Amino acid sequence: MxxxxxxxxxxxxxxxxxxxxxxxxxxxxxxxxxxxxxxxxxxxxxxxxxxxxxxxxxxxAVADKLEMIGNYQKAIALPAPSFYGQFPSEYSRKKLLIALKNIGFDGVFEVAAGAELVSAETEKRLQTENFKKPMISSACPAVVRLIQMRFPGLIDNILKLESPMQISAVMARKLFSEKFGISENELGIFFISPCAAKVTAVKSPIGIKKSAVNGVIPISEIYGLVHESLKNTEDDNQTNIFSSDIGVGWAGSGGESNALSSGKTLAVDGIQNIIKVFEQIENDKIENVVFIEALSCPEGCLGGPLAVENRYVAKSRLKQHMEEAKSEKAQIKPVLSKAITWSEPIFPSSVLKLDDDVMIALGKIEQIEKIEKDLPGLDCGACGAPNCKALAEDIVRGIAKETDCVFKLRERVRQLASEMIELESELPHTMNRTEKNEN
Amino acid sequence: MNQSMVKVFDIQKDDFISAGEASSSVKKILKQLGVSPEVIKRAVISMYEAEMNAVIHGGGGKGYAEFFKEHIEIIIEDNGPGIENIELAMQEGYSTAPGNIREMGFGAGMGLPNIKKHSDQLEIKSEVGKGTTLKITINF
The missing domain is CATH 3.30.70.20 (Alpha-Beta Plaits)
Structure with missing residues (x-):
């Protein structure tokens, strides 16, 4: 592997x-x-x-530090759309971008711009029969990996387009290396992230060979600095807006599907909710839906673990940014004409498989069931596994033992104690002197 | 080692909350066996359809899933009214489901034809007034 x-x-x-x-x-x-x-x-x-x-x-979440931008001649910040929801809405989107730039970057480029290219290409793919429906968005890296592991049957449904982050990084690299007159690899591109999975998506990407992003900096890491920077931020003429309300809307659950003309979309957020919806797709029970937007965090990226603001407050602020963005136009022509298709294949993961040999795997399943029946079924977690069934599986996989279960352990102790009491009464004849003396 | 493993499920009449649990647990086992996603999909869709048929029409019943080295056999038996005309029931869109069930989005026909489409072998035994048994075979 x-x-x-x-x-x-x-x-x-x-x-x-x-x-x-x-x-x-x-x-x-x-x-x-x-x-x-x-x-x-x-x-x-x-x-x-x-x-x-x-x-x-x-x-x-292990991510990169702001200091890393010093390793490059010029550094560009790529804020995720959820970035805008983190700060008081009295600050315009443009002000937020300038404030972000002012904490040490040489330029900013909105990931929302890449998102709009993905939306446009998705729209096209929905019109043709060449792609399996319902199409499942690949925007959330945790969802893509969930599919690999638990829903391999849905791999064909994944929308195999590079993420808004990746596309924006490609565009920013071209745009700013030309602007600064430096080579593309002298430029550092940094994603400003609400998301832990995006770190993995950069360091160990799926669907592409190598990420165009050099580092992933958590929103929480730069939050305080941007807050300070906002206080003395003036409008400038160099910073541009790259997207409209469509790209900005991608930050929250429903944003990606609302960008599509079809009403036959389904937006689900929260990983447990997603699992339930995917179960239904597997059973072929979701009819008349052509596009599924699934975001692992509650309320989508606004609820990301590396975001700072309460997700509902952030959602309200984002709504205001989207209202404003309706009257704004992107000030820069897109560097790319369309979104990019994945170059690499995606494979199912085999971690759930018990054995390469079906018959041995069957035997293991029977063993697991037998052990599970014997466990107390309280799912207390004291053994260190999430539930009794998982412990049974761990025992069969050889990474746990039955006495990890406190109830099983107590049973064994009790058994041992009663055996000891039994043994206690069986003294060797040579030791039973008192009785003999009495006789 | 045994040559196969059998799982038995109770299927309750009109119980839409736990309906589908039998096919879900079969799905989980198939994933642990490392069966290909395409096969899992066919097995699950056919079993789910058959299970729902037993819930809606069959007044509940029993489900059996037997796992072999190279195939799975799914048997769903119900104690329902039986199918009068199997040929008719095999036609797409034909349905005898009552209105209230259809309003829930179930029973729009398609059950049996869909099972046939997704399985490698389908045997239907039915006797009016006694019940229906489906035997579905899917090769790995």
């Missing part, structure tokens, strides 16, 4: 070994071992659920 890189990682010092994260993980990728959470990398899809649910903030 190719090298796997995960953005979501554990801060061991903060982890208390509680069971909150193991229970909410949609791919059952976390176990508690030696009193600390442990992420099974092959199973993690970087959805960020555990980051949201951990009461001790022990889960974090």
């Amino acid at each position: 190719e090298e796997f890189i995960n953005s979501v990682t554990l801060d061991k010092d903060k982890c208390k070994g509680c069971t909150n994260c193991i229970k909410t993980c949609p791919t059952e990728a976390i176990r508690v071992r030696n009193g600390k959470a442990y992420i099974i990398k092959e199973r993690c899809i970087d959805c960020g659920e555990c980051i949201r649910v951990c009461p001790h903030h022990a889960k974090k």
Whole structure:
């Protein structure tokens, strides 16, 4: 298997070994071992659920630092559309872009512009029979990986277009290297991200060979600086608006589907909700829907684990930006004429498979069921697995043992204790002197 | 080791909340077996249709899924009214589902033809007044 890189990682010092994260993980990728959470990398899809649910903030996304922009001659910031929802709406989108630039970048380019190219191409693909319907958006990297792992039958439905981030990075690289008269690799492109999965999408991309983005900086990392910078931000004539309300709208759930002319769309947010909808697509039970927008975070990217503002407040602000953007036009001609199709194939992941041999796998399933029947069925999580069934599977996979279950352990102790009592009464004849003396 | 594994499911009449659970659990097993997505899809769609037929028309019944090395056999038996004219029931769009069920988006016909389309083999045994048994075979 190719090298796997995960953005979501554990801060061991903060982890208390509680069971909150193991229970909410949609791919059952976390176990508690030696009193600390442990992420099974092959199973993690970087959805960020555990980051949201951990009461001790022990889960974090590994991303890049702002200092990294110093490694390049010129650095360009690529704010995700959700960036606009993070700050008070008295500041216009243009002001926000200038303030972002002023914290140390040499230019800004809106990811919303790339999003609009994706929308235009999606619209075209919906008109032809060449693409399998319902088409499932590939905008959310966690969703793409969820499909690889849990819904391999839906791989053909994925809209195989490069992401707005990637397309915008390609456009920004061309535009600014020409503008500054430097070579394309002297230019650093930095995605300003609400999303942990985008870090993985850059370092270990799906569908493309290499990402055009050099670094991913969390919105939360630059939030304070932009806030400060906004106070002394004046309008300038050099910073441009790159998109209209369509691209800006991509930040929230429903934005991508509202950009399409067809009403036969379905927008779902929250990873557990997505799983339910995908189950229905697999059963062929969703009729008359041609496009599915699925975003892993509640309220879409506005609810991303690396965003700062409350997702509903951010949503309200975004609405105002979209209103304003309706009367605005992109001030720069798109550098690319259309969105780019994936160059690389996508494969199902095999982590759920129990064995390469069907008969051995069947035997393992029977073993799992047998062990599970014998477990208490309380799904308490004290064993470090999310539920009894997962423990049974772990035992069969050889990464856990039955006595990891506290109830099983207690049963064994009790058994042992009663055996000891039994043994206690059976003293060797040579030791039973008191009785003999009495006789 | 056994040559196959059988899973048995109860199918409850008009229970739309747990309807589909049998096919969901079969789907999960097929994924653990590493069966190809295309085969899983066919198995799940046909089993789901058959399960829903038993829920809507058949007054509930039992489901059996038997996993072999190279195929799966799904049997859905119900104790319903039986099918008077199997040939007619095999026609797309033909339905005997009552209006209230159709309003829920189920029972628009297509059940049996859809199962036939997705399976490698389909056997239908039905006796009016006694019930219907479907045997669906899907090769890996």
